[in-house]
Amino acid sequence: MSILEVRPAGERALLIELSDLDSVLALNGTLLDHPLPGQVEVLPAARTVQLSFNTPEQARAAMHLAADIELGESAASSGRLIEIPVHYDGADLAAVAELTGLSIEAVIDAHCAQQWTAAFGGFAPGFAYLAAENDTLQVPRRDTPRTAVPAGSVALAGNYSAVYPRESPGGWQLLGHTELRMWDSHRENPALIAPRDIVRFRAVPARATLSEQTTAQPSTPLGNGASAAHGPGLRILDAGVQSLLQDEGRAHLGHLGVPRSGAADLTALHQANRLVGNHPARAAIENLTGRLAVQAQGDMVLALAGADVCAEITPAEHDELRHPRPAPLNAPFALLDGERLRLSPGAAGLRSYLSIRGGFAVEAELGSCSSDTLSGLGPAPLRSGDFLPVNPVRSGHIVGAPEPSTLPLPEAEGHYLLRITPGPRADWFDTSGMTRLTDQDWVVSSDSNRVGVRLSTTDEGLPLERTRSGELQSEGVPLGALQVPPNGLPVLFLADHPVTGGYPVIATVREADVALAAQLPPGTHVRFTLDSSGTLNPATR
The missing domain is CATH 2.40.100.10 (Cyclophilin-like)
Structure with missing residues (x-):
């Protein structure tokens, strides 16, 4: 039983490669009983253990500590x-x-x-x-x-x-x-x-049909219809293509197969909450492509961040004195009782975030109100007629001042630049593979979703080619992983990505740029650039 290599897996994670499954089980038990400084999650797989840390500095310090861990007997029987x-x-x-x-x-x-x-x-x-x-x-x-x-x-x-x-x-x-x-x-x-x-x-000798005990639990339903709403909140008039409740997600449950989920663009979520005076982790509505209509029940303060949508407020039906007015972006604004806010697509961005002062009063599942499209955890996608109640506003709940947009800007050549660090499986590709990844434009595919941004080549571009045959056994994959399936077209993992995967990860996008990638609509051109500032060097025994 032995550790073969410790590989970097993005900025805050390590992938420890081992000789066999017994070594995986032994190391998993050791790290759970004696965690390394800053360790937040241990994710065992077939021949690897992925370790994540609070900060890049802690991950960097753990590189050599992990390589020197002495494995005892397998902890397989400790459960x-x-x-x-x-x-x-x-x-x-x-x-x-x-x-x-x-x-x-x-x-x-x-x-x-x-x-x-x-x-x-x-x-x-x-x-x-x-x-x-x-x-x-x-x-x-x-x-x-x-x-x-x-x-x-x-x-x-x-x-x-x-x-x-x-x-x-x-x-x-x-x-x-x-x-x-x-x-x-x-x-x-x-x-x-x-x-x-x-x-x-x-x-069990007697044949039986699957009972309701084994059926998957549906996502948590939200209040629907007139019977659900008596206090202040928002009525969903038109949920658009996809509108979901999202916060920062479910951390540190990957060993149970639970994705982190959460907002695809955490930068925009944090800004939306900051503008209305909420804690940054509060749940907001994540809307795809800018089509959404809501109506206020009670007076409230909202903010829109993320995509550059068009937003208009129309007066309540009984209000003959007010006229339709535009709602600002990246700034707090009032939505009075009975008024309606309607979004329509704008000039840039893919996902907008609508926050409300006090936050939505919805039930958390496993510590989060995020809707996970991969596993089905959390609130169900919003539908027309749903009602979202709002928490009472505490004393001193101060709203923020207007801020600049968090949307990324393209380079002069028209593409968007994403910073990457190599690995953990860059060795499945030769140097020409990494050169091809960084020297040509890639195009965001229409098949992209919250699980990942699927990329295709331009007419002049070429897919990536592996230098190894076969497939990896399942192993942990971090947020921002560029996983390469056999067709050579990378998939950039976003918030709802699975916790393990079986395709090699040639590089990992910097966490700050994952939010940028989540805002790129189909047809956008992307280019990758190596960023050595946060690179961790592999360690071997």
Whole structure:
């Protein structure tokens, strides 16, 4: 058991590469019991552990400390023992028998006879990769993934087993199903299985259908209709293409498969809250493409930041004295009882943030009011008719003065510049690969979303080419990661990106520039530039 290399993964994270899964489990246990200075999260994966820190300085100091950690015995057995009853009625049970050369009964026996170690989380909240004791049931993923695997499905892939916590696409071989709920954010420990737990499966002879216990919980609904609203707040008249509640997100839950989420442009969120006198982390409405209409119930103060939208206030229906007026951007403004604020697309930017003095009074999930489009956690996307109540305004709640726009400006050549640091998997590309990444323009694709900005080439550009074949085993990926799939077209991970991925990350965009990237609409030209100011040097033993 040993540490092979410590690689930088952006400004505040390290990726520690190890020789085997036992080393991963041992290091994970050591770092949880004896954290390094400034350590905020440990994310184990198949052959790596990703460490994140509060500051770049702490990450830099940890580079050599991590390389010198002495691994003891594997901490695989330090967790709880979890028993999972399974109805072995899966669609791929016969295929697994054929792949392993066993009978169906022998496959079931082999699955139940051994203990499985929860090595790491990922893919979805509550999804745990369970490592086998032996390779009896080692099988490949399906050639064609299913578009929907039911919640509670028990499955195999490689030398791992897992239980799908919610309905989702997937390519694992299905053995059966369980009625246990794998994820419930209202429990003290939301994930039924956590890293280092030991799992044993038990066959349940009677066939049963998936109960409501295993179905995924929907996003938290918001007040809808007249019955929901009696105090001050905002009524959603038109939610536009996508309007979500977003704050700073859910930190330090990556080991359970929970993305951080939060505002795609944190700089704009903080500005919007600052302008109305809120704490910077308060939830605001994140609106995509600038189409939104709301109506005030009670007098309130709002602010708009982010995209350069057109904003107009129309008077209440009973108010014959006032006339429509423009609402300012990047400055606080009043919206009186019954007045309506309507946004329409403007000249620049993609996402606008609407904050309200006092903040929206909505229920948090796992410590955040953010709507996570990948995992389904948090409030549901806003719909027409929803009502958002507002917290009472405390004494001395002072609004801010107007501020300059936080929107990025293009370079003289017309492209936007994003600063990057190499790695953690730059060694999957030769020097010409990094040169190609930085010396040509890339174009923001229309397939982009809150998970990531998908990039394509210009007519003169070329995709990136790997110097290694095959795929990585799943490992942690930081915010701003430039992950490169086999087609050579990078994907820049934004707020809702998965916590682990299996494609090499050639470079990581500086955190300050991730907010910039979130404001770039499809068709925008982007260029990357190496920034060595925050680069961490790899360390080996």
